Amino acid sequence: MSSGLARLRVPESAQPGEIVEVRLLIQHDMETGFRRDMQGRAVPMNVITEVRARYGDQDVFRAELGSGISANPYLAFSIRAVKTGEIRVEWIDTAGVRGSVSAVLNVT
Amino acid sequence: MKRRSLLKAGAILLGTANIRHVHAQNFLPPQDLKPFIEALTRGAPVRAGRVTMEMPAIAENGNSIPFLLRVASPMTPADHVKSVHIFAPRNPRPQVAAFQFGPHAPRAEVATRVRLAGSQKVLAIAAMSDGSFWSGELNIVVTAAACLDEALG
Numbered sequence: 325m326s327s328g329l330a331r332l333r334v335p336e337s338a339q340p341g342e343i344v345e346v347r348l349l350i351q352h353d354m355e356t357g358f359r360r361d362m363q364g365r366a367v368p369m370n371v372i373t374e375v376r377a378r379y380g381d382q383d384v385f386r387a388e389l390g391s392g393i394s395a396n397p398y399l400a401f402s403i404r405a406v407k408t409g410e411i412r413v414e415w416i417d418t419a420g421v422r423g424s425v426s427a428v429l430n431v432t
Numbered sequence: 433m434k435r436r437s438l439l440k441a442g443a444i445l446l447g448t449a450n451i452r453h454v455h456a457q458n459f460l461p462p463q464d465l466k467p468f469i470e471a472l473t474r475g476a477p478v479r480a481g482r483v484t485m486e487m488p489a490i491a492e493n494g495n496s497i498p499f500l501l502r503v504a505s506p507m508t509p510a511d512h513v514k515s516v517h518i519f520a521p522r523n524p525r526p527q528v529a530a531f532q533f534g535p536h537a538p539r540a541e542v543a544t545r546v547r548l549a550g551s552q553k554v555l556a557i558a559a560m561s562d563g564s565f566w567s568g569e570l571n572i573v574v575t576a577a578a579c580l581d582e583a584l585g
Contacts, residue, residue, distance in 0.1 A: 343538045343539070354547075356524075356547075358524060379534075379536055382535060382536055383534045384533075384535075384536045384537060385531070385532070385533060385534060385542075386531070386532040386534075387529060387530070387531050387542075387544075388530040388531075389529050390525055390527055390528060390529065391524070391525050391547065392518075392523050392526075392527070392528030392529065392546055392547050392548070393528065393529055393545070393546060393547065394495060394496040394497075394544075394546060394547050395495070395496070397544065398545050399542065399543070399544050400542065400543040400544070401531075401533075401537070401541065401542045401543075402537065402541060403536045403537060403538070404536050404538040406536065
């Protein structure tokens with residue numbers, strides 16, 4: 325359900341057709357590039373630029389983010405439960421580091 | 433050009449650079465969003481409505497402000513929201529985020545947390561599947577802006 329870097333929350337189960345909320349929290353500094361460290365050196369910008377969510381084999385949500393999103397980005401969106409399947413979220417940051425987290429939505 | 437006059441010109445330039453740096457400690461003035469809107473709509477008209485945002489009216493700290501975005505749409509294959517774009521004119525980078533919803537999206541709604549560099553009017557524009565554009569605005573007072581020491585650097 326969660327890796328050390330992110331948490332994905334979906335309801336334990338849902339009925340077909342039900343609208344469920346998917347909540348995502350990623351641990352990331354979302355460094356703006358406007359800050360200096362203790363030695364006075366500019367801290368380079370590094371933000372999560374793109375987040376994609378898939379449910380089964382369908383793209384359900386996509387977000388393009390920037391320095392205007394808070395550190396440790398939180399995103400909540402809704403999907404319609406169709407059948408039991410994996411919800412998988414993947415992201416990439418400015419430094420090219422990728423991450424992912426997934427959860428299973430049980431539809432009964 | 434003589435060496436002396438060159439040095440003089442350089443000193444003047446340096447002087448202005450310093451003034452700019454001092455200004456950078458203050459809030460940025462709002463930027464013109466027209467180029468961003470133009471890039472999105474390619475000249476198509478943007479009508480007010482269908483897009484609503486929710487944020488606290490006053491935020492003590494601009495670093496993490498709860499933000500809810502909602503677009504009124506039936507979200508059917510024939511009539512849905514293609515994307516929504518959020519702009520904060522006083523942020524050093526006004527493009528805050530853009531969201532796209534897939535075919536399983538029952539409603540065009542997303543919640544997140546934003547950074548805002550000062551009090552401003554946040555703009556959201558939704559691109560609909562029929563090619564129309566709709567917008568919503570929301571004023572927020574931010575008493576301590578998100579950190580932007582180097583924003584004008």
